[in-house]
Structures are given as C-alpha cells and as structure tokens.
Amino acid sequence: MFKYLIPLALFLVLVVFLAVGLTRDPHEVPSPLINKAAPTFRLPQLKDPSKTFSADDMRGKVWILNVWASWCVSCRDEHPLLIEYARTGVVPIYGLNWKDKPQDAIGWLEDLGDPYVLSAADLDGRIAIDYGVYGAPETYLIDQSGTIRFKQIGPLTPDVWSGKILPMVQELNRQGTAR
Amino acid sequence: MIRSLLVLLLLGIVTPFAIAREAQPTGDDPAVEQRLHKLSQELRCLVCQNETLADSRADLAEDLRREIREQIKAGKSDKEIIEFLTARYGQFILYRPRVTPTTYLLWFGPFVLLLGGLFLLFNYIKQRRDLVSEKPLSADERRRAEELLASDSAKETT
Numbered sequence: 001m002f003k004y005l006i007p008l009a010l011f012l013v014l015v016v017f018l019a020v021g022l023t024r025d026p027h028e029v030p031s032p033l034i035n036k037a038a039p040t041f042r043l044p045q046l047k048d049p050s051k052t053f054s055a056d057d058m059r060g061k062v063w064i065l066n067v068w069a070s071w072c073v074s075c076r077d078e079h080p081l082l083i084e085y086a087r088t089g090v091v092p093i094y095g096l097n098w099k100d101k102p103q104d105a106i107g108w109l110e111d112l113g114d115p116y117v118l119s120a121a122d123l124d125g126r127i128a129i130d131y132g133v134y135g136a137p138e139t140y141l142i143d144q145s146g147t148i149r150f151k152q153i154g155p156l157t158p159d160v161w162s163g164k165i166l167p168m169v170q171e172l173n174r175q176g177t178a179r
Numbered sequence: 180m181i182r183s184l185l186v187l188l189l190l191g192i193v194t195p196f197a198i199a200r201e202a203q204p205t206g207d208d209p210a211v212e213q214r215l216h217k218l219s220q221e222l223r224c225l226v227c228q229n230e231t232l233a234d235s236r237a238d239l240a241e242d243l244r245r246e247i248r249e250q251i252k253a254g255k256s257d258k259e260i261i262e263f264l265t266a267r268y269g270q271f272i273l274y275r276p277r278v279t280p281t282t283y284l285l286w287f288g289p290f291v292l293l294l295g296g297l298f299l300l301f302n303y304i305k306q307r308r309d310l311v312s313e314k315p316l317s318a319d320e321r322r323r324a325e326e327l328l329a330s331d332s333a334k335e336t337t
Contacts, residue, residue, distance in 0.1 A: 032269040099238065125242045132267040134225035134239055 031132055031151045038065075038142045039130035043120035046097050046105055053094070053120040055146065062172045064093045064165070065140040066116070067128060069100040070108035072136040078155035079112050085161060086115035091141075091169045095119030098128050098136055141165055143172050211251050218257055219244055222264065223272050231274065 033039075042054040055065075066082065068075040086093050095116035097105045102121055109119075122128055131140065134153075141150040150168055152160055216233055222243075224235035232240050232247075243264070250260050264272050276282045316324065 030269060030271075032266060099242075125239070126246070129242060129246055130267060132269070134268065 031148075031153075033132055033148050034151060036148060038140065038146050038148045039127070040146075041120070041122075041127040041130065043096075043122055043127060046095070046102060046119040046121045049102070049121065053118055055142070058094070058142065059146055060144050060176075062091055062144060062169055062176070063142055064091055065096055065131075065142060066093055067096045067098050067131070067133050067136050067138040067140075068119075069098045069136050070104040071100065072098075074155045075137045076112070078137050079115070081156055081158065081161070082115035083113050085156075090166065092117050096127065096131075097121045098133060099123065099125045139165075141168060144176050208252075211248060214251050214257070215244060215248050218247055218251075218260060221261075221274055223274050225268060225272060 038055050040055050042052050042056075045051045045053050068078075082093060085091075093116055095118070097119045099122065102123075105119070105121070109116075120127075125133075131138075137155055139152040139156055140148050143149050149172065150164060152165075156165075219232035222232040224230045224232050224237055224240045224243075226237040226239050227235050230237075230240075232243055247260055247264075250263065255263075261273070270276060276285060278286055
C-alpha cells in the first residue's frame, strides 16, 4: 500500500515547487548592490543643466533615488504615489531621468506634477548601468553613508512603501541621530 | 518539377547569404566586434530575459553592448568586463551560471537524478531476474512435491 503512495508524494512535492514558482516574479532579479556603496556620479540637473547633482551631495542624509523616464509606462502608474509620498516629506525623493529627451521629461513633470527635489539627467544611460537598472521605474533607498539599503524593481506600491521603505527610513534616521 | 527543384536549390544557396548579411557586425573594428559578439552571446538581456545580449534589440542591450565595446577598446580583458557586469546586474546576467554552493543543485542535480535512476533501474532488473531464474527446490519443497505426486498417482491407480 505504502509503495503506491510514493509517486503521489513525489507529485505533491512537485506541485508545491511549481506553485511557489508561479507566485514569484521572474523579472525581479536580486540586485547585487544591496548593502554596497551607491555608485557615485555627477550629472547635469534636468531643469537646469548648468547645475549638477551628485550622489556625494547627499552624504549624511537618507534619501530615495527613483529612476524614471517619460517613455516609461509604469512610471506613469507610479507617479501619483510618488507625489503623495513626496508631500509627506518623510524622505527626500530625487529622480534619475533615464535616457529621456529633456524637453519630454520636463513636459511630463509639468503635466503630472513634480515629486522630485530635483532630477538628474542620465541622457545616455551610463549611470543607470552603474546602478544595474534594467527596467524603469526602479527605486533605491540610500542611507547616510551612501550605502544602498533597498531596491524596488518596478513601480512602488503602498505595501512596499509603508511595509518596507518607511520602517527602514525610520530605523536609519533613528540610528543616524543616535550616532 | 525540375524547375521547382532548381528554384529550391537556388533559394538554399542564396538565403544563407541574406541571413549572414544581417548579422554582420556594424562597428568599425572587426576584431572588437568579434569579441563583443562572442562575449554578448554569453550574457543575458535583462529586459527580455530569454535572449542573449547579442540577439536583443532592446534599448538597454544596445547600451550594454556599447559599454562592452568601449571596455574592449580600453583594453579590458573578458574577465574584467564580466566582473564589471556581474557587480551591477548580478549573476543572473550570465547565461552559464557559476559553480557556487547555491548553484550546486543546478549543476549536479541532473547527474544525481541520473545516478538515482540507474540505481532504481538496476534494482528493478535484478528483482526481475530473481523472479524469472530457476532455483533448485529446497529439501522441504522436494518432499512436498513428492507427496503430491504420490497422492496423485495413488488416485490414478484406484
């Protein structure tokens, strides 16, 4: 009798593996950059190319770098959330405008609102390669020491924001003031 | 009939050239392009995932090819370039995953399964052979057989 249960048991194991596999998103590739130093860069600002923005300017602050582009459809979905989160003022959000035409990008921000403190223009996508960007939008949480603490691939969701990013921001700020 | 065969033959000769032309490297230095092509066939396009960097027409793939091309021209070795890419995109970008403890199952799992299968097959064959082969009767069995035969022949005589 037991002998006939073995194939059934194997089959159930297979079903469990496949079921778990189905719930995982193959587009979410674990980033090797988590807990590593955020790649440094100096790029012209989108709205005022005579000024630059560098990741080094943000030393000592907890901040968010959001990779976006006007040609990116999911960025449009994410946009209202970013506006809402920027309004709370919990953590400054900076934009990395990825392979975009500046006039398109500025137009996009004028139409939909600008959640970013400022956006840096990565016209040829070189800095995005340094950050391992492969699909906008992507969002990085960077701490006071310039270390990447969290990366969201794809649009932010309220769950990710309040469940992961906010607790980490609070924890980092607490550690920062205690130091 | 002969004419259609000729057409087919002609197509067979011409089409490989048509395909070859499309795949020709576009850059200026053929040696660099050849290395780029070879390298990018080992790399995954992260946007389309089941395409190599060499085959992909995604924007990001073009950027990455440009990056690789520049690094080749700057005299970087293949190993250094792959290191550069895995530091940013992780091992997922490699089509041939490295042999590390996390990929042992991936690399050696099929061989373990093969060995397991061979073991089961061997056991099964052995069992079958034992079933089929003729074994000499034990003393007990022989006595019973004789008894049966004796009672049978006794019946016949009556």
